[in-house]
Amino acid sequence: MSLTKITDKAGLHRHLEAAMQLEHATIPPYLNALYSIKPGTNTEAFHILRAVAVEEMLHLTLAGNILNAVGGTPDMTVPGFVPLYPAYLPDGETDFQVDCQAFSRAAIETFLKIERPAQGATPGVDTIHKGRKRAHHNGHKRHGTALRARHVPGNEEEHFYSIGEFYQAIEEGLERLHAEMGDALFSGDPARQIGPEYYYSAGGGLMAVTDLASAKAAIRLISEQGEGVTDNIFDYEGEIAHYYRFEQLLLGRYYQKGDARGRPTGREVAVDWDAVFPIKANARIADFPEGSALRQGAEEFNRAYGDFLSLLTRAFQGEPALFVEAVGGMFQLKELYYQIMRQPLGDGTHAAPTYEIPHG
Amino acid sequence: MADMLDGFLALSAALTGFTGHRLRGTGQAEAYLATATGIVGEGVMRDLLLAADEARASAGGDAAKHEAELRRLIMSDDRLGPVARNIIRMWYVGSWYQLPKPWREAHGQSPRDHDHVVSPISYTEGLLWPAIGANPAGAKPAGYGMWAMPPRIAPG
Numbered sequence: 001m002s003l004t005k006i007t008d009k010a011g012l013h014r015h016l017e018a019a020m021q022l023e024h025a026t027i028p029p030y031l032n033a034l035y036s037i038k039p040g041t042n043t044e045a046f047h048i049l050r051a052v053a054v055e056e057m058l059h060l061t062l063a064g065n066i067l068n069a070v071g072g073t074p075d076m077t078v079p080g081f082v083p084l085y086p087a088y089l090p091d092g093e094t095d096f097q098v099d100c101q102a103f104s105r106a107a108i109e110t111f112l113k114i115e116r117p118a119q120g121a122t123p124g125v126d127t128i129h130k131g132r133k134r135a136h137h138n139g140h141k142r143h144g145t146a147l148r149a150r151h152v153p154g155n156e157e158e159h160f161y162s163i164g165e166f167y168q169a170i171e172e173g174l175e176r177l178h179a180e181m182g183d184a185l186f187s188g189d190p191a192r193q194i195g196p197e198y199y200y201s202a203g204g205g206l207m208a209v210t211d212l213a214s215a216k217a218a219i220r221l222i223s224e225q226g227e228g229v230t231d232n233i234f235d236y237e238g239e240i241a242h243y244y245r246f247e248q249l250l251l252g253r254y255y256q257k258g259d260a261r262g263r264p265t266g267r268e269v270a271v272d273w274d275a276v277f278p279i280k281a282n283a284r285i286a287d288f289p290e291g292s293a294l295r296q297g298a299e300e301f302n303r304a305y306g307d308f309l310s311l312l313t314r315a316f317q318g319e320p321a322l323f324v325e326a327v328g329g330m331f332q333l334k335e336l337y338y339q340i341m342r343q344p345l346g347d348g349t350h351a352a353p354t355y356e357i358p359h360g
Numbered sequence: 361m362a363d364m365l366d367g368f369l370a371l372s373a374a375l376t377g378f379t380g381h382r383l384r385g386t387g388q389a390e391a392y393l394a395t396a397t398g399i400v401g402e403g404v405m406r407d408l409l410l411a412a413d414e415a416r417a418s419a420g421g422d423a424a425k426h427e428a429e430l431r432r433l434i435m436s437d438d439r440l441g442p443v444a445r446n447i448i449r450m451w452y453v454g455s456w457y458q459l460p461k462p463w464r465e466a467h468g469q470s471p472r473d474h475d476h477v478v479s480p481i482s483y484t485e486g487l488l489w490p491a492i493g494a495n496p497a498g499a500k501p502a503g504y505g506m507w508a509m510p511p512r513i514a515p516g
Contacts, residue, residue, distance in 0.1 A: 039387070039481060293381030328503035335500065339385025 003092060003158045006173025009070065009185070015170050016067035020074060021090040022163065023060035023222075025083050026114055027053060028355050029100050029107070032279065035337045036102040036352070041275035045103065045249055052111075052242050055225050061194055061206055062218040064316045069209040070174075071187040074316035076309040082357045085282045089114065091166035092159035100352065101281040104273060108249050115226055115243040118164045164223050171219050178212050186211050194315065198323040233259060277341045279352035287345070287354075294343050294351055299358075301336045306357040308333060367409035368393045374412060374430055375444060376451045378487055383451070386485035388478065392450050395478050399456070399470040400443050408440050439467060452491070454482030 006012050030053040037046050064074040075081075083090075086097040096113050099106075160166040178185050186209075193208035209215050224235040226242050233244045233255050240255060247262070248254050254266030280287060285302070288295040308329050315322040336353075343351040369380040369389055376383070383389055397405045411433045419426035435441045442463045450456055455477050458464075464473065477483060484499040494511055495502055502511070 293379045297381055297385070324503075324505045325509065328506035328509070331501065331503050331506075338387065339382065342385050342387045343381065 005158065006169065006176065009177065009181075012070055012170070012173050012177060013067065013072040015166075015173060016063055016070070016072055017074075018090045019063040019166070019170065020060055020067065020076065021081055021083075022166070023056055023063055024076065024081065025087060025089060025098065026056045027060070028082070028085065028353070029098050029110070029114075030056065031337065032100045032352055033103040033107045033111075035334065035341055036277045036279050038275045038277060039338070042103070042270075042272050044269050045271050048245050048249060049103070052115075052245060055242070058199075058206060059222045059226070061199070062209070062222055065193050065207070065209040066170075066215050066218055068192040068316060069186050069188045069190075069211075069215060074313065076313045076316075077306075077359075079359050081309070082305075082355050084356065089163070091163060092157070093161065094159055099281050100283070100355070102279045102352075103276045105250060108246050111246045112243060112250075114163070115241070115246060116162050117241075117243060118162045118168075163226055167219050167223050171216060174212060174215055174219075183211065186215075189318070192316065192318055192320065194320050194323050198315075198320055199327075233261060277350045278348060279341055280345060280349040283352040284354050285356055288351060294340070297336070297340055297343075298351060298354055301333070301340060301353045302356055302358060304329075304333060304336060305353070305355065306359075309357070364397070364405065364409060365389060365393060367412065368405075370416070371409055371412040371444075372447060372451060374416070374426065375448050376487055378451075378490075382490075386451075386487075388451075388454070388482050388485050391479050391482065392447065395450065395456050395472075396443065396447055399459075399473045401468070401470075404439065404443060404467065408434065408443055411437070411440055438463075450478060450482075452486055452488045454478055454484075454486040 003015060003018060004011065006015055030049060034046065034049040034053055037049075067074050085100040088094060088097055093113075096110070098110055098114065101107050101110075158169065160169065174185070190208065190210050193210070194206065195208040196206050199206040205221070207214055207218055207221075209218050224241065225239065232241070234240050234257060238257075244255055244261075244264075248264060248269050249271055251262075251264055252269055252271065253264040254269055255264040256266040259265050283298075285295060285298055288298055308326060311322055311326040311329065315326055340351050340353055345351055369383055372378075372383050372389070372392075373380045393405075412430070415426060415429035415433050419429050433440075434444050442460050446457060446459060455475065456473075457475050458473050484496045486496065489496045489500075
């Protein structure tokens with residue numbers, strides 16, 4: 001993947017396509033951790049993870065709305081949209097990879113990196129770098145972060161330290177282009193917007209994006225719910241940012257208003273790190289015996305997930321009413337999730353969905 | 361008892377018509393094996409699993425013959441048949457029902473042999489729901505507005 005500073009509408013589209021890919025890329029790791037928690041245990045951890053996962057789905061939808069508003073075409077069916085894990089995040093954060101793994105301290109530590117505040121907000125960490133092609137020189141094997149790259153000669157690749165800074169760049173790009181083009185920037189068909197009438201009970205307001213103000217409001221919501229671009233634990237609405245929600249699980253205590261970062265003083269969070277299906281990290285179809293019912297079940301999940309993304313894509317491409325059906329289908333995916341995670345592999349680990357989405 | 365789990369899953373697959381994968385996917389296999397074994401005793405359970413092995417072996421992959429052998433060796437057996445029927449009911453509705461009186465008189469009365477729900481999720485994981493293509497009443501919600509669409513239940 002390669003992103004360069006937004007100078008035209010095509011560049012803005014690329015960033016927003018990357019934003020959708022980025023929001024989505026967080027969901028399989030969050031769901032793997034969430035559903036690896038044995039049903040009926042770890043209630044508090046379950047609810048923290050679930051709320052974050054649902055908000056990522058909201059962010060994904062908002063990114064799709066912004067892309068539609070500026071005349072882009074959301075498409076979640078392109079090969080590479082779903083990364084193969086372990087994966088780098090599509091905003092060019094190259095210092096860590098994301099695993100799909102069981103609920104564990106290691107998983108939560110990765111989630112903290114995903115949701116980390118902007119540089120400067122966390123003392124002692126590396127600063128943002130916008131280096132030339134650094135991602136290609138770091139020696140890591142890159143998986144599936146296949147945003148269709150279009151290299152712009154002479155421009156420097158952007159690599160963001162945090163998701164918040166990535167969205168800041170999008171917001172600046174929107175403002176720059178709006179100053180040049182005026183409201184012609186928002187040339188998308190408003191009928192493609194997924195509005196609150198198609199959304200319910202899911203981590204705050206879904207809003208239609210039709211102009212600069214609503215686009216900025218959508219970006220603000222994403223940034224504040226996630227990591228924030230400041231070091232605030234709580235946002236304007238008093239909601240705690242994802243980073244600090246996860247940190248509560250490691251520190252074993254809830255934050256309350258007035259707390260300093262890293263020192264929550266609320267009541268204890270009870271976490272049972274052992275009440276978890278020991279799912280294989282970054283499982284692949286090839287890990288399951290050929291011809292086995294488990295392999296069929298895992299392939300069925302991948303097909304069902306591909307169908308789900310196709311339905312969502314149709315909803316974004318002009319049939320917003322399909323959104324309701326797509327969301328309903330997620331409940332069935334959850335059932336398939338549990339069926340797979342309850343299968344022991346015989347080596348002490350359990351199976352897990354692999355997210356190897358078939359194409360064609 | 362862990363060594364009996366594979367045999368129990370094979371027996372259960374033959375008795376219920378669902379695959380071992382689908383049965384394991386309910387998360388209830390260990391609980392059902394423990395419940396049944398705790399009530400009828402390990403001797404009866406081992407004989408039941410041996411009879412299931414024998415039925416499978418003598419059928420040699422012939423489905424019709426397999427069913428006939430299950431009926432001959434297990435379902436029509438006074439000692440094993442009622443236990444097998446109870447195991448089927450447990451998988452389908454998630455509850456253990458007290459064994460019939462003749463069985464209790466002939467083969468002992470476990471204090472645990474009374475009607476009870478096996479686990480907090482055994483009802484919602486019952487096979488009756490996928491069998492009839494519905495979600496369990498009051499559980500596994502399908503999402504807002506989905507009542508206007510046909511249920512989408514993988515039969516397994």
